[in-house]
Amino acid sequence: MKKKIIGLSVLAVVVIGGAIGGFYYYQQISKYISTEDSKVQGELRAIGSMAPGKLIEWNYKEGDTFKKGDVLGIVETAPARGNVAATTQDIIAPDDGTIIQTNAVKDQTVAAGAALLMSADLGKLYVTANIEETELHDVKAGNKVTLTIDAFPGTAFKGRVEKIGLGTNSSFSLIPSSNSSGSFTKVVQRVPVKIALDDYQGKRLIPGLNAVTKIER
CATH class of the missing domain: 2.40.50.100 (RNA polymerase II/Efflux pump adaptor protein, barrel-sandwich hybrid domain)
Incomplete structure (x- = not known):
């Protein structure tokens, strides 16, 4: 009987934990558009x-x-x-x-x-986030953005969407993809979104740093 109670208790903890985790995940994807395909950049x-x-x-x-x-x-x-x-x-x-x-x-x-x-100009850096085309309909100029930068773990940076690219990344490729076999595989395209930073949180940002971007829908 005691083992049964312990087993049920463990099962209940797992179920509750999974439910909480699932709710958190759903809340995140419903509230934010997230991507790790982001970098700090500047006008070189x-x-x-x-x-x-x-x-x-x-x-x-x-x-x-x-x-x-x-x-x-x-x-x-x-x-x-x-x-x-x-x-x-x-x-x-x-x-x-x-x-x-x-x-x-x-x-x-x-x-x-x-x-x-x-x-x-290191005082005018920004972040470029490459957003999947299927998420682009929820991205608007002015949307609030939360960012983390790999070089400064634990620090949250705030910003806003400044500009949405007028072409996908692949459309600017110097070597366009070819399809000599006659077959076609659909690939989700990404569009660059420019994000203005509210401030640097006292950190020394430089071009090229990796970032994780969360844009509010």
Whole structure:
């Protein structure tokens, strides 16, 4: 009898636990559109010289910030000859930013248009969440969003839907998929959704970090 009571008690706990878990799962999928296919991103900008020459001045390194209009470097496009002064050209910052990658070295020869650095405004980062097409009808600009970022477990970030992409990710592929066999397999497409962050919660966010996105329906 005692064993029977224990067995029934265990069964009751399992059933109740399953019911609670099922209710929670249903509540989550009915209230949120969730995806792990999300990343922190920023507007990346490649900056280089407009003319070929020698990089005679360059005092910036990765992590340095700059303001729009700052002189990032100077390129000597024609060296001095006799009484003719050297011709130089400034490399001007087009926007505020932080250098996230650079391969520039002072006194190197540079080509016109070749990138000397990659920058992003780390104060204007956002999240791109790739949402399945079957869920897209519930996504609207202004919808509230809760995010977690893998690099900062336990921290909840808030945001809102800013823009919904006008094409699926596959439509922008450089190599379109082909179907030479004549058979067809339907694949659920994903559409990029841009999410503006309310704030950074005091964390140092950088482009490329993985995120989990939950958009309120």
